[in-house]
Structures are given as structure tokens and as C-alpha cells.
Amino acid sequence: MAEQVTINTGHEGSISDQVKAYFSRLKAGDMGALPAIAAVVALMALFANLSPYFLTEINIANLFVQSAVLMVTAMALVFVILLAEIDLSAGVTAATAMALFVKLSNSGTPWPLALLIGFAVGFVTGWVLGIFVAKIGVPSFVISLAFFLGFPGVMLIILGAGGILRVEVDAVKAIMNSNLPVWAGWVVLAVVVLVAFLLSVWDRVRRLKEGLPVRSWAFIIAKVSAYLVFGGIAVYFLNLPRSLVAANPIQGVPIVVPMVIVLMFIGSFVLSRTTFGRYIYAVGGNPEAARRAGINVAQIRIWAFIICSTLATMGGLMHISRIGAVEAAAGRTIVLSAVAAAVVGGVSLFGGRGKLYNAAIGAVVISIIDNGLGLLGFPAGVSFIVTGSVLALAATIDALARKRAPGGTRV
Amino acid sequence: MSQPLVKLSGIKKSFGPVDVLKGVNLEVYAGKVTALVGDNGAGKSTLIKGLAGVQPYDDGVVEFEGQAVNLGSPREAAAMGIEVVYQDLALCENLDIVQNMFLGREEVSLGTLSEAKMEFAAAKALSSLSVKTVKSVRQTVSSLSGGQRQTVAIARTVLRDAKLVILDEPTAALGVAQTEQVLNLVRRLAEKGMGVIIISHNLQDVFKVADNIAVLYLGNMVAQLETANTNHNEVIGYITGISANVKEEI
């Protein structure tokens, strides 16, 4: 005899209702990546004004390539940060894996096999870390610090007296140094837009099938248009010839760009559309609740560490591709920058909140600061100080916004 | 009277030298609300944890729908249709209502979450309980009041087709209006044919919502009364141990 009560789902109402609801969420402190996006726009405007080189084709292409390693490492760390854990060793794990890869491939092992072995190092390291954290109960900060201290030693042993090995595999060097043909850049954009469009339509169709209200088509169109416009601008820029030597034209989307997009797509898909992803957020939000819901909390933790290390190894591959060599000191500083990128982008260090794109945008912010200040001729020291200040600012904005949020104490 | 949904006989549990449950009997009926009352330390939570499979009993028989069963783990209890709403609710604040209601039992198709299906079922479960206080099923739990959170935790049991719902102090932290709403919700669970056990310190609430009242006193079940045939004073007598029927055991 229960009386009929209708409960909303957040998809009701006109476009203006939806927009109003969005702004009320913003006001409530649910800002997501917005501050970081604003920072990107502001920084681009600032540096474009201050330096005539900032918006040149070659510098834009550089920015894409420079931010890739940080972006991928930050995305890797999101998986453990979502659990309120940390992996300080992600960078040195990646570097060690790559040292082994280069050593093996340089001494006659077929490079695909050597690369596989390298990634296995990343995978197994993550698994071991996960076991320490989830099964034995060692705090992740401590055990990953131990790995952070130990791995550079392993690298020294692998690399030998010189402490540095050149990358000889052309396919690996191509990742950061070669570009897609002009037409292929447009194909990548078309595929991205098409996939985004189809996913939105799929979601919409499934809602309609359940008789649920759906948002206006305008939102899907707006989203796809945004992809088209911003992606189009990026591809257009990257397709312009940017060589300083006219005889040797360089143009096209760097190969690393579609790689990062694919990693981001797969990672985001896993986090937001699979039970595994849902459980990562649940364990990060309230491990006890997750346990009582029947989730195997230890297993989720272990897999998060495995994904983190493996994805970080991908970042390592990009790093050695750019540098053209692997050296014993590699991988030590990237982790803290990656954590900073994640936090600047809006990922909560307390676990349970944040998406991969947050980390990616945060990485763009930090890369732009680095790149822009460098162009203006500031010494590296200034760049460090500014990056540190931005991190402090981002964390403060986050804390203040969260304080104002209804329900108060969300962290 | 018909066959009880759950029948506990001679339940014992001790922690080291401390006997917390000393041979407890309890009968719970489908479609009825049974209040479990008793002073602090009487053993109420311990009794509940055994039923939930969280902390198995040392001794005694549990019959569920007439069958002797073994409740060795939360999974076994859940598989039988026993759901517990804990005092601390065990919700993930960072997830929304739908995500919390389906946590651990997500609907999946083609390896991906069927959000629309879950959203529909969650909204249906809430409206079947005539919940009016929740604006949107996509609100995150962190934005909900205490009463709304309790509502979500209770509605989750409906979604899971529970046969027995156990609530540990569901109104302890709530104001007057929210308590009223939660008690209504508890009644509606029983109207839906579920057996309900509610632990409460508030006798006023107990008399408002319960069909039967079971009193634990220092690990013994000293009385199981029908609400209609008893009154505050009698129940207080049992709770405090002054009532004549309390058998002293050492």
C-alpha cells in the first residue's frame, strides 16, 4: 500500500535546471578539476603574453611531449592515492624496469621480449608492494620508501660502472621523438570524438530502456563539440610544420599523444564503469564498509599497486624514449611531482575522490609552469618554488571547499 | 502461532573467561518487529553478530525457516537473507546512494556496470518505502543527514530481498522527526513481510514500533513479551533485573 513517491536521479529538468544544479554543486565545494582547468587557461594566457615563444608550434609540441611522462606517472599514482595509499617507489621501479629492458635489449635479447621482462618487473614490484600493504599491514609509505631507497642500488648493479646505457631500440625512441602523419592525427581525433559520442549515446539508451529521465541532447552535443574544438585546435597546431630547419620538416601529432589518450581511456573506463573501479572508490572511502559489503579489500589493494607500478613503468618507457638513455639516478624525483600533479588536479590524498583526468590536468599545470618559467629564463629553482606554491594553494582550495560542503567532514 | 523465521536455542558465547551469552533462546517471526532490549553489556550486540555471521556462536542451535543452519561468515548469512544495519551504518561517504545500495552486488552487463538498471531499482526500493526525504538517488552520502543515511542503509536491505533485517540502535543519533521517519521505515519493512530485529535503548521507540520485546539481562534471555500485553514498568523491571522472573545464575 505504499504511496507512490518519485525520487529524482539528477537527470530531470530542463537545461537551465541542470546548469543551475551544476552551479549549486560548485558552490557546495564539489569543484572537481575546475580550479586546475582555470589554472591551465590562466597560465597559458600569462605565458603567452610574457613570452613570444610560448605559443609557437614547436613549444606546444614540446609541452605535449614533456608532460606525457608526468601525466602517465600521475595517473598511475591515482590508483593507490584513491585508496589513501602512496607508492613512493613508482618512479624508481619504472627506472629499474627500463634499465633491465635496455640492458637486455642492448645485449642481444629481442627487444619485445626485453620490454616484456621490463614490464614484468613493474608488475611484480607492484604485487610485492601490495602484499606488504594489504596482507602484512606495513604502511605503504614505509614499504615504498624502502623500495625507493633500494631500487637505485639495483639499477647501479644493472647499469654497471658507467651508470648509464643508451637506448638502441628505434621503436622505443620513436615514442617521444616521432610524429604521426598529418592525416593520422585527424583520424585519432575522429576516433576519440566518435568513442565519446557512442559512450554517451549508449548510456542514454540504457537509461531510456529503464524508463529513466535523460538529459537533453544538448549536453551530449556540447560535450562532443568541446572535444572537437579543443582536440581540433590541438591537432591543427601539432600538424603545422615546426622545424627550425626548413629543409627538414617536422610536423604531426607526437606518437606519445595517442598512447596517453589510450591509457587514460582504458584507466578511466576501468575506474568508472567496472566493479573493480567501483571497489577502488569504496575501499578508499570506507574500507570497513567495503569489507562488510563482501568486497575482497586485500585483493583490491594488491591490484591497485600492481596497476600503479605497471602504469608507472609505461611512464618510464616514455622517459627513456625522450632522454635516449637510462641512467642510475632516473626516477627519483618524478613521484613527488606526480603526487603534486594529482593533488593540483583535484585528487584527494585522503582517498576515495578523484579521476584520472584530474591527474592529467594537474600534470599539465605543472608542466606549463616548468615550461613557461624556463622560456622566460628563470632558473630551475624558481620553477620548483612556484610549483610548490601551486601545490600548497591547490591543497588549501580543496580543504576550504570541502569544509563548506554539506555533510562537512568529507576529506 | 506460525513457525518462527528464526529460532535460537541455547546460544552460548564467551570471550576467554567471560561468558557473554549463557544459553539464549529467541524467536523472531516474519512480518513482525522484535525489539531486543537490555542494559549496556547485556550481550545484545554479541547476539546480533552471531546472526550476521560476523562472530559465530560457541554453542547452540540456529534454525532459519525451520532448518538448522550454520552462520559461519557474513556471506553465508547474507546468502540466507539476513541483513544487518550496523550502528555505524557502514556506508561509503564518497559514493552516491545508488552506489552504496548496490555495493558488493552491482548489476553488470558486458563486464560493465549497468548504472541505469541500478538507479531504477534503487529509486524503486526507496519509493516502496515511501521515502520522501531523499532528493536524488545520485546524491553522495556525504551530503546526507543522519536520518537520510539510516534510510539508505535500511533501503539497501529491501534491495537485497532480505528475509531478516537486524537494526542496531538505528535511532540512537537522530532527532525527533528523523527518529519518527526511521521507525516508520522499520514498520514498513515488517509490512513487506520481513522479520525485523531492532536493538534500542529507547523504550518509547520500542513500544511504538515493536510487536514483540525480548529482554537480555547479563547474557540471559529473561523475557520475551508481546508489546500489546506488557508495559514500560514491566520491561524496565526485566532490563534492570529487579523483576522476580530473573533467574540468578552464576
Ligand SMILES: Nc1ncnc2c1ncn2[C@@H]1O[C@H](COP(=O)(O)OP(=O)(O)O)[C@@H](O)[C@H]1O
Ligand atoms: N570481542 C570481545 N572481546 C571481549 N569481550 C567482549 C567482546 N565483545 C563484547 N564483549 C563483552 O561482552 C559483553 C556484552 O557486550 P555487547 O554484546 O556489546 O553488549 P550490548 O550490545 O548489549 O551492550 C560486554 O561485557 C563486553 O565487554
Ligand SMILES: [Mg+2]
Ligand atoms: Mg551494543
